[in-house]
Amino acid sequence: xxxxxxxxxxxxxxxxxxxxxxxxxxxxxxxxxxxxxxxxxxxxxxxxxxxxxxxxxxxxxxxxxxxxxxxxxxxxxxxxxxxxxxxxxxxxxxxxxxxxxxxxxxxxxxxxxxxxxxxxxxxxxxxxxxxxxxxxxxxxxxxxxxxxxxxxxxxxxxxxxxxxxxxxxxxxxxxxxxxxxxxxxxxxxxxxxxxxxxxxxxxxxxxxxxxxxxxxxxxxxxxxxxxxxxxxxxxxxxxxxxxxxxxxxxxxxxxxxxxxxxxxxxxxxxxxxxxxxxxxxxxxxxxxxxxxxxxxxxxxxxxxxxxxxxxxxxxxxxxxxxxxxxxxxxxxxxxxxxxxxxxxxxxxxxxxxxxxxxxxxxxxxxxxxxxxxxxxxxxxxxxxxxxxxxxxxxxxxxxxxxxxxxxxxxxxxxxxxxxxxx
Amino acid sequence: xxxxxxxxxxxxxxxxxxxxxxxxxxxxxxxxxxxxxxxxxxxxxxxxxxxxxxxxxxxxxxxxxxxxxxxxxxxxxxxxxxxxxxxxxxxxxxxxxxxxxxxxxxxxxxxxxxxxxxxxxxxxxxxxxxxxxxxxxxxxxxxxxxxxxxxxxxxxxxxxxxxxxxxxxxxxxxxxxxxxxxxxxxxxxxxxxxxxxxxxxxxxxxxxxxxxxxxxxxxxxxxxxxxxxxxxxxxxxxxxxxxxxxxxxxxxxxxxxxxxxxxxxxxxxxxxxxxxxxxxxxxxxxxxxxxxxxxxxxxxxxxxxxxxxxxxxxxxxxxxxxxxxxxxxxxxxxxxxxxxxxxxxxxxxxxxxxxxxxxxxxxxxxxxxxx
Numbered sequence: 001x002x003x004x005x006x007x008x009x010x011x012x013x014x015x016x017x018x019x020x021x022x023x024x025x026x027x028x029x030x031x032x033x034x035x036x037x038x039x040x041x042x043x044x045x046x047x048x049x050x051x052x053x054x055x056x057x058x059x060x061x062x063x064x065x066x067x068x069x070x071x072x073x074x075x076x077x078x079x080x081x082x083x084x085x086x087x088x089x090x091x092x093x094x095x096x097x098x099x100x101x102x103x104x105x106x107x108x109x110x111x112x113x114x115x116x117x118x119x120x121x122x123x124x125x126x127x128x129x130x131x132x133x134x135x136x137x138x139x140x141x142x143x144x145x146x147x148x149x150x151x152x153x154x155x156x157x158x159x160x161x162x163x164x165x166x167x168x169x170x171x172x173x174x175x176x177x178x179x180x181x182x183x184x185x186x187x188x189x190x191x192x193x194x195x196x197x198x199x200x201x202x203x204x205x206x207x208x209x210x211x212x213x214x215x216x217x218x219x220x221x222x223x224x225x226x227x228x229x230x231x232x233x234x235x236x237x238x239x240x241x242x243x244x245x246x247x248x249x250x251x252x253x254x255x256x257x258x259x260x261x262x263x264x265x266x267x268x269x270x271x272x273x274x275x276x277x278x279x280x281x282x283x284x285x286x287x288x289x290x291x292x293x294x295x296x297x298x299x300x301x302x303x304x305x306x307x308x309x310x311x312x313x314x315x316x317x318x319x320x321x322x323x324x325x326x327x328x329x330x331x332x333x334x335x336x337x338x339x340x341x342x343x344x345x346x347x348x349x350x351x352x353x354x355x356x357x358x359x360x361x362x363x364x365x366x367x368x369x370x371x372x373x374x375x376x377x378x379x380x381x382x383x384x385x386x387x388x389x390x391x392x393x394x395x396x397x398x399x400x401x402x403x404x405x406x407x408x409x410x411x412x413x414x415x416x417x418x419x420x421x422x
Numbered sequence: 423x424x425x426x427x428x429x430x431x432x433x434x435x436x437x438x439x440x441x442x443x444x445x446x447x448x449x450x451x452x453x454x455x456x457x458x459x460x461x462x463x464x465x466x467x468x469x470x471x472x473x474x475x476x477x478x479x480x481x482x483x484x485x486x487x488x489x490x491x492x493x494x495x496x497x498x499x500x501x502x503x504x505x506x507x508x509x510x511x512x513x514x515x516x517x518x519x520x521x522x523x524x525x526x527x528x529x530x531x532x533x534x535x536x537x538x539x540x541x542x543x544x545x546x547x548x549x550x551x552x553x554x555x556x557x558x559x560x561x562x563x564x565x566x567x568x569x570x571x572x573x574x575x576x577x578x579x580x581x582x583x584x585x586x587x588x589x590x591x592x593x594x595x596x597x598x599x600x601x602x603x604x605x606x607x608x609x610x611x612x613x614x615x616x617x618x619x620x621x622x623x624x625x626x627x628x629x630x631x632x633x634x635x636x637x638x639x640x641x642x643x644x645x646x647x648x649x650x651x652x653x654x655x656x657x658x659x660x661x662x663x664x665x666x667x668x669x670x671x672x673x674x675x676x677x678x679x680x681x682x683x684x685x686x687x688x689x690x691x692x693x694x695x696x697x698x699x700x701x702x703x704x705x706x707x708x709x710x711x712x713x714x715x716x717x718x719x720x721x722x723x724x725x726x727x728x729x730x731x732x733x734x735x736x737x738x739x740x741x742x743x744x745x746x747x748x749x750x751x752x753x754x755x756x757x758x759x760x761x762x763x764x765x766x767x768x769x770x771x772x773x774x775x776x777x778x779x780x781x782x783x784x785x786x787x788x789x790x791x792x793x
Binding site for chain 2: 042045046049054058059061062063064066067068161162163164165251252268269272273313314315316317318319321329332337340343349350351353376378379380382384399
């Protein structure tokens, strides 16, 4: 019944999709073959909670995402119109109750995302068969749960996820093994643990591998939020205006489009920043297709954000004021705006943490170093993370960092933790 | 159709409700649901569990925003929240300070209903009373900005500009003037509703302290809200009693401190009188809630109470709920007596409320029958 309904609507949509794909290709986009599926809002929330995939391994954090999406939807805070995933063929999920004008806009938007995934160099080495991989990973983890117990596996998953950001975000190709890593300092702590940690059971190693693989798959996405959304918004606007829109749809479209790319006061809307920057770059006569092929967010901002642009877009830097307990505007200097943005975007907004020594003090202890670039780590979470790391490494673990301008060594060995100034 | 995600969702809910012990740092604030209320809007925090990571301290971090504002101008909470529209994409990141959602009291009540799995009430009585409600189904020339009919307004402006010849195809700028503005508006329609009355009774004898009254107050507030949501039209009456009963205003009900002995039958008698006088028709759904520490003066009086319940109160009521709160002097005999003599009454519900944490369960027992 259900699938019949989808099939029927898909058939109705097919001519529209084909027409828009034709327009997109005429305009110079080169997307993957893209398949569309209509979903109701619950299915949309489910897919979004699973990070865009129909099957993921079982874990409560997807449930949490679902909870947040569902409440956000119920109270009218947000609504997901579409989900596109980096895949070949590319899959796009559309909300079935989108009105026809929104649906057209969204289809244009999707083709531009699909083009971005295919053409941007940071995605070149991501797996494009991730739907199958994720399903296979889910099956593996389910077998482990059956064998070792749900609680045990869930607990180790929690632990693995606590380390999932300790990968090399700047590696376009994920290192395959330790030989890929030159010198002793590696940032791929996940890989390091998989290869070097003693006394790990095989299933635990596999869990770490799965979490790492999926983290690398999502890494380019996290680092191309502004440019990818900007690109998609730029093109849905171009395509709608040049080819797709009929006269009677203009008002609905304009109203919808301006909502999507509206500047939320006090917050950065990646759609808005991205589309405006692309328009600005176009005016300067730069080849947009080159930009989309070679940049991630950091490069996009670093290369193209100008003083005039910041002024026109009324950009500012805000900061948390501990006295008033709220965020305040502190500066409008464009260089500071740029620096702040770059700070957030570099390395996917994650700290640079290296493996310094795996035989620290000659006792097989693990020493990590945080390259401090002005921002402190959250101390309480550091201790909890070190504790998780200890449970994998099984010997004392240490992190050298800087807290409030004071170099510190945080250590964890079992239940005892310490914080020593150095 | 059951969704795959529901399994993960249930697991998450189990963890945050503490049914599963996990070594996770959580930002859940319990009891929040029953506590916070400011005017019409209640702020409920979305529960999140955080997996610890090496990451930056977000509060210490600067951010970039867009918009007007002088240096030093605060960004309001509202602005910090997630933007209302967007195309969701795989790998979405949520903003760090989007933790609270503001809901209206009505939505809050719905959530309470869902949370406690309360059934909707099936009203008694055949006759229904008609009430007027508003349906937004028409368009008017005046109205508040929030109800502006954007498309209609735009069309009118375009029409006017075309007709008056001020429209320029090469520079199409449409500026609506006063006459162009149209607003959504409502029509009044009649809808059948049922009427309900709650009669609250509370023991205010010396042994009932502030803490006990606080429990009664919180419990009644949520019962009140739920029934109001179910019926739309609700009358409340308040009776306090020590050795004698009197009818009072809501405020007095919660704040009086009497002293002396306790004759529960005095309140029950007055409850009977009020019902007979004001709510005797078929179309009334009558609820009694009685709170006491269970210390009645004599067994003789308790017997009288049981008679009143059996012959007069229970037959005329949808529900009779008795909540026994624990006082400094322990809990009295009354609950036990009721239990002994009136076990088989379907519409009598008795609950022992030891402390504030038990309120939740008490509400569920009181309203869980859907009567």
